[in-house]
Amino acid sequence: MQGISDLIIHYAYVPIVVTAGYALFVYKKLGHELRLLSWFIFFSALVQVASAFLWYQRMNNLWLLHLYVAVGFLILAMFYYAVLKGFISSRIFWIGSILFILFVIVNAVFIQGLYTYASHALTVESVLLIILSLSTFMLMMDDLFKTSKAPLVKSMNWINSGLFIYYASSLLLFYFGDLVAQLFSRTANLQIALVHFMFLTIMHFCFFVGLWHRPKN
């Protein structure tokens, strides 16, 4: 089990950093939508590196997760709004984002605390992103969307799949995180962390392929 924890601690940032490197490499060739996704990848990489640094310094890095959830969701909401522009009102995104940020702040200050694992915020974030990604899949089947966003469809298929796979699986892990921590051994917790790492890698692999299939013109 020591091997698993080492793997997660030392290599969790690798897929994120690789994708971030590629996003940086192609950034100038990307359209508005994929640039927003790149911001999310850059931010994830930054948080991952900062969290590893704090861990090596033996400092509590859980407050970073609260920040990651709030800012990450905001960027992803902007990304989805850019993709779905014309098909959904901006008001829905603004109201949804503001309410979610408020919830993250209230959760960090009053409910779970800043130095506690932000499982509530992560659960809500997962629910919102699952709704967005599933609805986007349904919209992507429509001919009008295929025509109006034709160059982006291939990339969106990969990116949306990555987000859906990661957040759908993470929902279970985040939701039952507290319960697992109470009921099961440290080994089971490490295995769950490994599964999370696997889904994180899958998501970033999907991002990588999505960026690879970026609109060429």
Added chain:
Amino acid sequence: MASPQELNFLSGLLPFTGVVFLIAFGVVLLNQVFRKNLTRQKLKQEELKTVHHHELLRASIAAQEGERKRIASDLHDELGAVLSIARMHLIQLEEHSAEVQLASIRNIRTLTESALVSMRRISHELMPAQLESFGLVKTLEALATRTNTERGIQLHVLAEELPTLPWSIQLGLYRICLELITNTLKHADAHVIELRIVYRSSYLVFYYQDDGKGLPSSAIEGLGTTNIEARVSALSGRIVPSHSDGGGFALTLEIPLNNQR
């Protein structure tokens, strides 16, 4: 009896059902929003297509009319002038010619005069000069007088006082009238044609009816009818179903007066 551990697990699992329900509800709700916006966008796209189609039709008719005007003007100014000069020379020749040549020269003069009349008729049909100068009603009345004399039919034009109509409507309605009268004369065996134009505040109503035997399907599906439909469409008008009192052919058109150039 469930153990405390099982109860603890269940208390976590049950709210999760709520979470799953929330996701499903959210997806359905968002999907409804998407469907609504998709329908709106599709309607907008259809509207744009129709506008584009009208624009194309208008442009094509305008190009056709422009070309007709050019040909009419060329015929009148160039060919007409040449034929008139030729006629004058022939008259002069007639005066100074011997008896032997006189008959031939007269023949040539008659042919030239006949060519001049045909040329003026074609030029007038291509682009009636009086439409521009005197307007639609006067031109239709002149057409009625000419048709009544030449074709032995009673063509009545009943029109109230009309405001100054856009050129596209005047020309469009004039061409439609010509097509309808040609159809009646060719196929209907009619004795009376009635043509009425009524002005409403925002649109014109145009009635046409004859007392003939109606039109054969070949004439209804023919190029003339297609032209009428195209012109009505280009004027953003519509054809209203109607019937003739005498059992003949009848047609009613409504042409809006706004958005016309």
